[in-house]
Structure formats: C-alpha cells, structure tokens
Amino acid sequence: MKNTLAFIAISAILLSGLVYLPGVNMSAYSQEEDEPEETTGSPVSVTYVAVEKNITLPDGSNVQALTWNGTIPGPTVRVTQGDNVTVTIQNPTNASLIHSLDSHASTISAIPAYGPINPGENKTWSFIATQPGVYKVHCEGNGVLTMDQHVFQGMVSAMIVDPANGYEGYSTISGINGTEIEVAPEAKEVQFQFSEYYLDENGAYNSKAMFEHNNTSAWINGKPFGYDPVITKTPNATTLNFKQGDHVRFFLLNHGDWPVNFHMVGESLDRIVDGSTVQGIGKQTYTIGGSNDAIVDIVFDLPGVYAFVNHDYAQLFKGQAGLVVVDPVDSNSTSGGLNITDTRNPSNAIPPQTGPNTIPVDTKPYELS
Numbered sequence: 165m166k167n168t169l170a171f172i173a174i175s176a177i178l179l180s181g182l183v184y185l186p187g188v189n190m191s192a193y194s195q196e197e198d199e200p201e202e203t204t205g206s207p208v209s210v211t212y213v214a215v216e217k218n219i220t221l222p223d224g225s226n227v228q229a230l231t232w233n234g235t236i237p238g239p240t241v242r243v244t245q246g247d248n249v250t251v252t253i254q255n256p257t258n259a260s261l262i263h264s265l266d267s268h269a270s271t272i273s274a275i276p277a278y279g280p281i282n283p284g285e286n287k288t289w290s291f292i293a294t295q296p297g298v299y300k301v302h303c304e305g306n307g308v309l310t311m312d313q314h315v316f317q318g319m320v321s322a323m324i325v326d327p328a329n330g331y332e333g334y335s336t337i338s339g340i341n342g343t344e345i346e347v348a349p350e351a352k353e354v355q356f357q358f359s360e361y362y363l364d365e366n367g368a369y370n371s372k373a374m375f376e377h378n379n380t381s382a383w384i385n386g387k388p389f390g391y392d393p394v395i396t397k398t399p400n401a402t403t404l405n406f407k408q409g410d411h412v413r414f415f416l417l418n419h420g421d422w423p424v425n426f427h428m429v430g431e432s433l434d435r436i437v438d439g440s441t442v443q444g445i446g447k448q449t450y451t452i453g454g455s456n457d458a459i460v461d462i463v464f465d466l467p468g469v470y471a472f473v474n475h476d477y478a479q480l481f482k483g484q485a486g487l488v489v490v491d492p493v494d495s496n497s498t499s500g501g502l503n504i505t506d507t508r509n510p511s512n513a514i515p516p517q518t519g520p521n522t523i524p525v526d527t528k529p530y531e532l533s
C-alpha cells in the first residue's frame with residue numbers, strides 16, 4: 165500500500181510539472197531558454213509518429229500495439245558522436261492515448277522534454293549526442309504513468325551513436341600470446357533489440373504478468389524466434405547470412421525487464437565494447453541488463469550454422485534465439501544445404517543507414533508492422 169501511495173504521489177508530481185527541489189533554481193532547467201550547445205557535428209532531424217494499431221506475430225497471435233512510426237521496434241536512427249539531433253514527436257489527432265518520448269542518447273532535463281503529448285499535439289527538442297553507444301528510445305506514457313504498457317506493447321526503438329573517429333583504436337590483447345592486436349574497424353553490421361511481450365488472449369497488455377516478470381514471450385527485433393526457420397520452424401522466419409571470414413559487428417540493446425545473456429553458440433565474442441571501453445576479449449557470454457547496450461564484434465572463421473541466444477533458458481525458449489548461417493568462401497554452400505535460397509539479410513536486423521566503418525550487405529524487407 166505504501167508503495168502504491170508513493171507511486172501515485174510521484175506520478176502526480178510528474179504530471180503536474182510542479183517539481184520543486186529545495187535550494188535548486190528550477191527555472192535554470194528550462195530547455196526553451198538555454199543557448200544551444202556548441203558542436204562541430206552535423207545537424208540531424210528525426211520525426212517519431214505515435215501509431216496505435218494491431219500487429220500480428222509470426223505465430224498468428226495479435227498485439228494491440230503501440231508503436232513509433234508503425235513498426236515494432238520503431239525506426240533505428242544512426243548519428244555520429246557530436247551531432248546536434250533535433251527530435252520531433254507527433255501524436256496524431258486520431259490517437260486515443262497520451263504519448264511522450266524519452267531518448268537515452270540525450271542528456272537534457274527530462275522535464276519538460278519527456279513530458280506528455282496529447283492527441284493532436286507535437287513537441288520538438290534538441291540535444292548533442294555526446295557519448296557513443298546503442299541507445300533506447302521509448303514512450304514514457306503520460307508522465308511515466310502507463311510507461312510499462314507503452315514500452316511492452318512496442319513503443320521502443322534504437323538510436324546508434326557512432327564514435328566520432330569510427331570503430332578503430334580499440335587495442336586488445338591476444339588470448340594466445342598476450343600481444344596487442346587491433347580489430348579492424350570495417351565490419352558488416354547487425355542490430356538486435358531485445359524485449360518481452362506480456363499479453364492476454366486478446367493481445368492487450370497484461371500488467372499483472374509484467375509485475376510478476378512472467379512474460380508471454382520474448383523477442384528479438386519484435387519477433388519471438390523470428391530468425392529461426394530451422395529448429396522452431398517459425399512461419400516466415402529468416403536466418404542471418406554471412407561468408408566465412410566475415411567480421412560482424414552486433415549492436416545489442418535490451419528494452420526488456422529480464423537481462424540478456426548474449427551468447428553465440430559455436431563462436432566466441434571476440435571483442436565487447438560497453439560504453440567507450442573494451443570490457444572483454446574472447447568471452448563466451450556478455451550480460452546486458454534492462455535498458456542497457458553493448459557492441460560485440462565476432463569474426464566467423466569457419467563456415468557453419470551458429471545460434472545467437474539469450475542464455476537464460478526461460479527467455480531462450482520463449483523466443484530469444486535465432487540462427488546465423490556462414491557460407492564457405494568457395495565450395496558447397498551451407499545455406500543451400502538448409503534449403504535457404506534467399507541469403508539476403510533481414511532488413512530489421514541491419515541498421516538502415518551506414519556508419520563510418522560499415523561494409524554494406526543486401527537486405528530483404530522483414531519488418532513487424
């Protein structure tokens with residue numbers, strides 16, 4: 165009861181916008197009066213539109229979805245460290261709910277920037293993308309009230325901030341002889357966003373299940389088992405496809421409540437960058453907590469079939485698992501042996517814009533919309 169009262173009190177304060185901290189001049193935090201920060205980066209404009217719609221999951225079940233721009237997850241935005249990003253949020257007149265937007269890439273006062281936007285209203289604010297990483301973008305509902313519902317019904321997306329000097333300069337130590345090695349900055353790139361669904365039989369949000377951490381399913385880029393046409397035989401699933409010797413950079417972002425213990429069955433995580441720091445070389449698994457991210461580089465030395473999983477068995481078997489197929493450089497293809505005829509990569513796993521060290525790959529449409 166105490167907790168409930170505290171929650172209501174905090175929510176009421178946030179809703180009213182009347183936050184008073186003793187000894188702090190709150191008017192100094194008004195974003196409207198601030199001089200723009202100086203930056204040598206480029207101006208970038210991005211628009212998020214709140215779209216409320218029904219979405220069908222691969223198993224045929226319905227989600228009464230809340231989305232940014234009509235897909236789960238919403239559009240990935242890619243900027244460079246130092247860029248001046250202007251965000252516009254539109255809540256259309258036909259929307260039924262108040263929405264709002266919180267970008268973890270921004271360091272600005274949460275109030276008023278992330279505050280409620282009524283149907284028929286817009287909001288615009290700007291920030292400098294100061295730190296590289298893979299950042300969560302999400303709805304905060306109405307002054308954080310119902311934020312959980314909006315996040316778990318799909319209102320999340322990613323903002324990748326590339327380092328100003330690209331993905332170079334991360335020197336590492338070889339596990340065999342202890343000498344310093346460099347991982348080449350150029351790589352094929354993949355984004356995996358992780359989260360959970362908490363649904364009733366009609367696809368509506370089940371808050372009781374969320375508070376009990378009892379998710380209906382777990383997803384990568386919106387789809388439970390969306391990259392596994394082989395083991396689970398998920399309808400319309402598609403693998404990721406690479407060539408022997410490819411260096412692949414995985415941008416990982418966890419929107420969910422459960423941690424993601426990221427593991428690539430059959431490979432080691434050759435380099436893990438967390439924030440601006442190398443946190444591991446040749447590790448088996450890296451744990452990404454709720455609303456956290458990491459960038460993992462893997463070189464696929466041998467052809468074969470590999471599985472990326474959340475090595476939490478409950479979440480793995482609820483949908484956070486998929487396959488990577490690596491074809492040999494020059495002999496019979498592995499993908500052909502699995503009857504995979506279209507080896508282009510799914511569009512929702514490949515960042516839509518290239519970065520400073522991107523090796524582009526062919527994609528095929530694969531959104532959840």
Ligand SMILES: [Cu+2]
Pocket residue numbers: 214230262263264303304305314319
């Ligand atoms: Cu919302």
